[in-house]
Structures are given as structure tokens and as C-alpha cells.
Amino acid sequence: MDGHCNARNRRYAAGLVALLMVPAGLGGCRETRAEPVPIRIATGSPTAVYHAFGQSLAAILNRELPHVQASVVVTAASAANVRLIGSSQAELGFTQADVLETGPTGDPPVVAVARVYDDLLHLVTTADGPIRSIADLRGRRVSVGAPGSGTEITATRLLTVAQLDGVAVDRRPLNLDESVEALRAGRIDAFFFSGGLPVRAVEQLATTVATRIVDLGEWIEPLRRNYPEVYVSRDIPRSVYGVEPVTTVANPNYLIVRADLPYALVREVTRLLMERRTELAAAHPAAGRMSTRSAIATTPLPLHPGAAAWYRESKP
Numbered sequence: 001m002d003g004h005c006n007a008r009n010r011r012y013a014a015g016l017v018a019l020l021m022v023p024a025g026l027g028g029c030r031e032t033r034a035e036p037v038p039i040r041i042a043t044g045s046p047t048a049v050y051h052a053f054g055q056s057l058a059a060i061l062n063r064e065l066p067h068v069q070a071s072v073v074v075t076a077a078s079a080a081n082v083r084l085i086g087s088s089q090a091e092l093g094f095t096q097a098d099v100l101e102t103g104p105t106g107d108p109p110v111v112a113v114a115r116v117y118d119d120l121l122h123l124v125t126t127a128d129g130p131i132r133s134i135a136d137l138r139g140r141r142v143s144v145g146a147p148g149s150g151t152e153i154t155a156t157r158l159l160t161v162a163q164l165d166g167v168a169v170d171r172r173p174l175n176l177d178e179s180v181e182a183l184r185a186g187r188i189d190a191f192f193f194s195g196g197l198p199v200r201a202v203e204q205l206a207t208t209v210a211t212r213i214v215d216l217g218e219w220i221e222p223l224r225r226n227y228p229e230v231y232v233s234r235d236i237p238r239s240v241y242g243v244e245p246v247t248t249v250a251n252p253n254y255l256i257v258r259a260d261l262p263y264a265l266v267r268e269v270t271r272l273l274m275e276r277r278t279e280l281a282a283a284h285p286a287a288g289r290m291s292t293r294s295a296i297a298t299t300p301l302p303l304h305p306g307a308a309a310w311y312r313e314s315k316p
Contacts, residue, residue, distance in 0.1 A: 036069035042084045042093030044077035045176040047201035049286050050094040056283030060276050065268055078150030085110050085258050096150035097252040098230045100300055111259045112298035113270055113307045117196045117286040118250040120234050121154050124202055125190035127210035134162045137169050143191035146175035155192035161222045176201050196286030198240045206241045217247030257304050266306030
């Protein structure tokens with residue numbers, strides 16, 4: 001970044017400091033600092049991508065933004081995160097695009113900071129088990145994700161398109177960690193999970209249990225016909241988990257924010273999100289796939305004005 005951009009960022013940082021300062025009550029001759037501004041980041045399971053990404057982002061915000069106190073909130077993930085931000089119980093969070101098809105929700109509404117990476121739907125089972133396709137789930141015990149998660153939404157849509165809705169599948173509402181343990185113990189036959197590559201809990205499972213990830217490629221177009229402009233095809237190569245490569249369903253993942261957060265604060269959050277990609281990628285490789293070009297593609301959510309300003313001003 002050139003000297004002009006550095007100077008501009010210093011001005012915005014100074015403006016942020018001023019925004020978060022309050023005058024003292026004694027004659028106006030002194031200033032006292034306001035209490036730290038809380039930035040609660042709604043994430044997901046402790047062994048999933050949202051949490052790793054959120055922890056790294058919180059550390060960066062705490063280190064580089066004066067008077068900000070960022071923390072990570074463990075949640076059921078996407079749908080729960082949207083509700084928390086919309087109800088002012090969190091300031092930032094992560095969500096899948098398919099959770100947001102109805103547009104901004106909450107009061108104040110939820111808007112976007114960036115498209116950060118794609119979530120890939122995993123259907124995980126044991127390598128020696130009978131499940132090799134979606135059809136094999138009929139009559140089986142299957143975790144469809146925690147209530148309020150993006151996994152639950154995507155898996156439910158997939159089962160419906162595959163005509164496995166209703167009682168065709170014995171659905172279990174388990175989070176990622178519960179799903180892994182239940183599969184390991186034989187209490188379920190398979191589980192769904194949607195996350196960026198690699199999902200560490202799946203990676204750990206595959207090192208101790210012979211694991212299969214079921215190919216879902218044939219269901220991408222049927223899903224797209226029912227839910228246009230959301231789902232795309234992505235591959236999970238052998239190098240990720242050491243299992244047979246598959247094609248699966250993916251959808252974009254966004255960092256979202258309360259619409260009433262101050263312009264200067266969100267601009268600085270956006271700047272650090274994009275300028276510290278290398279550090280974020282050290283926490284999880286999915287974070288390293290961000291780019292300024294892809295970050296602004298946040299349909300159906302508008303960008304927060306502070307985020308939009310940073311993208312506009314950062315163009316060479």
C-alpha cells in the first residue's frame with residue numbers, strides 16, 4: 001500500500017478514536033476514554049471454520065483498533081448468527097448465503113461486510129458402511145445439523161429435492177462435534193456439515209476412522225432449479241481429507257454486520273479483514289481465499305456503507 005493509502009488509513013483510524021472518545025464532565029478541560037466498544041462475533045462450533053476465523057479476526061481487531069473489545073460467541077451457526085445480529089445481541093457474524101435469500105432481517109437490519117469464502121456441504125459416513133449415495137440414506141439415522149445452522153437449511157433442502165423428506169430419514173439435530181462423536185460411536189449412520197475446507201473435525205475423524213464423503217454432484221442442478229443463484233459445484237480433492245475425491249454442493253459465505261454500526265468502525269473492520277488475509281489464513285486456509293473482487297458480491301445483502309467505502313477507495 002502506498003503512502004497516500006497509509007495516510008488515509010491513519011486519518012480514518014484517528015477518526016475512529018475520536019468517535020469512541022467522550023468528554024469529561026469537569027469543565028470540558030480534560031478527556032476521558034469511553035468504555036471499550038464491544039464487538040461480539042457470532043461464529044459456530046469450536047471445531048468449525050467460523051470459530052477459527054472469528055478468533056483470528058477478534059485478535060486482529062483487539063490489537064489494531066483502539067477502544068474496541070472483540071470477542072467470539074459460540075453459536076449454532078448461520079441462522080442463529082443472523083438472528084443474534086438482527087436482535088443486537090452480536091455485532092459481527094458469519095452466515096451462508098442460502099440463509100439470507102429473503103434479504104435483510106432484524107431491527108436494525110443485517111448487512112454485509114464481505115463475501116469471505118464458499119461453504120461446501122459434506123455428507124460424512126464410515127468407509128465400510130452402506131451409504132454411498134443420497135438414496136442410501138432412506139431409513140438411516142442422519143444428523144442434519146444443529147437447529148439454527150446453515151447445515152440444517154442446506155441439508156433439508158437437499159433431502160427434499162431428493163424426495164427423502166418427511167419420515168424417509170431418521171433425522172438427528174446434532175452440531176458438528178456431536179455428529180462426529182455419534183458417528184464414531186455408531187449412534188448415527190451419517191452426518192451433514194457445511195463448512196470451508198478443511199473442516200477440522202472431519203479432518204480429525206478421517207485420521208482415526210476409515211471415512212467416506214458421499215458425492216453430491218448430481219444434486220447441484222436440481223437444487224439450483226429450486227433455489228436459483230445460490231448453489232454452485234465445488235470439488236473436495238483427495239488432498240483435503242485423504243479420502244476419495246468428490247463433487248459437492250457449495251454456497252457463498254458472508255461476514256455480516258449490524259446496519260447501525262458506525263461508518264468509521266465498519267470501514268476499519270473491512271480494511272483489516274482484507275489487509276490481514278495472510279494472518280487470517282494461518283488460522284484457517286478458507287480465509288486466505290478472499291479477494292477484494294469477490295468480497296463485494298454479497299447478494300441479496302447490501303454492503304454496509306463503511307465497507308462499500310473501503311472497497312471503493314482501495315481500488316488502484
